[in-house]
Amino acid sequence: MKNCWNFLIAIAISTVLMGCFEDLDDNPTSTRDLNDFVWRGLNSFYLYKDVVPDLANNRFDEGSYEAFLNNFQSPEDLFDYLKYQPQTVDRFSWITSNYIQLEQQLNGTTMNNGMDFGLMRYPNGSNSVFGYVGYVLPNSNASAQGVSRGLIFYGVDGTALNTSNFSSLLSNSNYTINLAIYDDNGTPETSDDTITPNGQSITLNKSSTTENPIFKTAIFNVANANVGYLMYNGFTRDFDAQLNTVFGDFLANNIQNLVLDLRYNSGGSVNTAILLSSMIAGKTGSVFSTEQWNSEIQTQLSTEQITNYFTNTDGGSALNILNLNKVYILTSKRSASASELVINCLIPYIDVVHIGTETAGKFQASITLYDAPDFKRTNANPAHLYAMQPLVLKSLNAVGTTDYSQGLFPDFTLPENYSNMGILGTETEPLLAAALQLISDEGRMSFPSIKSLDLVGDKSDFVPFSVGMYK
Incomplete structure (x- = not known):
């Protein structure tokens, strides 16, 4: 595709009434103005705009628009409200209050310990979860601590993983994984598979890491x-x-x-x-x-x-x-x-x-939108670091x-x-x-x-923004 960003910006500017930014370094941006950025960006570019009534060009007059924006306590609240069927259709749009972190992630840099992992539901279909190590980055904390592909862990910091707690347990900067042995009992069936703790554990620490894909x-x-x-x-x-x-x-x-x-x-x-x-x-x-x-x-x-x-x-x-x-x-x-x-x-x-x-x-694919009249990084409002990554x-x-x-x-x-x-x-x-x-x-x-086990999460769930596919 030829680069049509400037053309798309022209469309956006022609359909949304834009204001002009002053130098706002010393003037914190109000929630109302952040909400305005969210609405303008989604109104201009969101893939599912056509089926979100509150994103229609003629949805508001000036008074009702102000009341609408002021009804939301944060830009995150408005963004989540405007996402179309987030449980089934738009599972992948994101907003961030720190676009520096987002840009680093797009370039391959995240806070991690070097351990790639997937999280699977136990073979018996319960809410219990175990983790497996897919690979380990060279010269990482995980590598130094002896983590290797194929290790199985059933718990973190002494607490057994389940579908309700794995997110909070693995979100910390430092944690200890509690190891186990996966036994398939020599059959291709998964119904007789077992995960047995082996008493071993490994403590891991996250740091800023750039991963070569x-x-x-x-x-x-x-x-x-x-x-x-x-x-x-x-x-x-x-x-x-x-x-x-x-x-x-x-x-x-x-x-x-x-x-x-x-x-x-x-x-x-x-x-x-x-x-x-x-x-x-x-x-x-x-x-x-x-x-x-x-x-x-x-x-x-x-x-x-x-x-x-x-x-x-x-x-x-x-x-x-x-x-x-x-x-x-x-x-x-x-x-x-x-x-x-x-x-x-x-x-x-x-x-x-x-x-x-x-x-x-x-x-679906996303793009990064910054709080600027043209939604570009160059002209971003200097008073904050909010940006969106909508589909x-x-x-x-x-x-x-x-x-x-x-x-x-x-x-x-x-x-x-x-x-x-x-x-x-x-x-x-x-x-x-x-x-x-x-x-x-x-x-x-x-x-x-061989029956596949249910995937409930993986390493990408523990980086700040899961950007998926982007332009």
């Missing part, structure tokens, strides 16, 4: 052909050049097949998703995706402005393109947003062999597929085995082993039927 790469020789493997854990713009370097190495090694591991990737930059897909498939100039905004914006955008294309360059630098006609992608319920965008938008062009479990079901569009692939709210379902269902998670990037790790076996057997193998 390129976690693991490897090259294997399978059936006399080279197979590339990439575990990619976030679509982070600042690492796009490094991603291109990885594909340069794949090219230099004459990769014939690629296994892309997105099982712990919760999303990120749409542009990075386009670049990654282009490096895999080529298809330069073909439609990658189209965008559907709210009706007011949509009617004023041209086809060209709502269309994203596969590309062969990034900021003038040539991409390293494999031109594959098939890719193997590993997923879990934690694979979301931009991860799903890659899968959905490659499907019309190449054979996507999807292994793992269904994905999260996030097909503004949904993505469709080249044949119009979207609205996959239940997730994208795999061709081969294979949940992780919490009693034997294996070592990432090795030929014996269960999901990678399955992909390599499919390559070797040309897709003729089958997998045992």
Whole structure:
């Protein structure tokens, strides 16, 4: 898509009566003015504006608008009130009182201890919850304390985890995880699985950490052909050049097949998703995706402005393109947003062999809106740090597929085995082993039927803003 931000700003300014900011450094912004920013931003850009009556352009006259704004005690209250069906439809829009933190997160920097984890409901269906370690960042606190992939924890600070308390227990800057052993009793059934405390514990401390999303790469020789493997854990713009370097190495090694591991990737930059897909498939100039905004914006955008294309360059630098006609992608319920965008938008062009479990079901994207007449960072009100990350569009692939709210379902269902998670990037790790076996057997193998456990949370729930997919 061509950069149409200035065009969208023109639309917003033409439909909302704007005020002008003074230099307000010494004058705290009133709740009324913060609420005004929330309403103006959502009125201009919110994807679901059409179905939220209080966001209609003609909803208020001057007096009733003032009364409406003053009815909410905080901008967060108004933002939550205006979100459309937040439990089922808009689960992903956010507001923050500190956009510096938000910007750091978009660049891959968060407060964490280096332990990636998922939180699962116990196999017996109770409200009890256990955690598993997916991976550990090198040179992190978790690494120094001996945390490793496959560790199971049942409690935090001596309290057993359940669906009601895990959020508060894991939100602290410092905590101790209480370890356990997961036993599948040697069967593919989960109903007889058990989690047993082993008396061990590890104390962890969070600090500001920048995560390189390129976690693991490897090259294997399978059936006399080279197979590339990439575990990619976030679509982070600042690492796009490094991603291109990885594909340069794949090219230099004459990769014939690629296994892309997105099982712990919760999303990120749409542009990075386009670049990654282009490096895999080529298809330069073909439609990658189209965008559907709210009706007011949509009617004023041209086809060209709502269309994203596969590309062969990034900021003038040539991409390293494999031109594959098939890719193997590993997923879990934690694979979301931009991860799903890659899968959905490659499907019309190449054979996507999807292994793992269904994905999260996030097909919408957001943008950052600042309190400024043009909603840009440059002109942001200096008196506060509020910003919003509302959903503004949904993505469709080249044949119009979207609205996959239940997730994208795999061709081969294979949940992780919490009693034997294996070592990432090795030929014996269960999901990678399955992909390599499919390559070797040309897709003729089958997998045992294993019931997936319910995901109730993961590491991304404990960063300040879950931004998902953003423009």
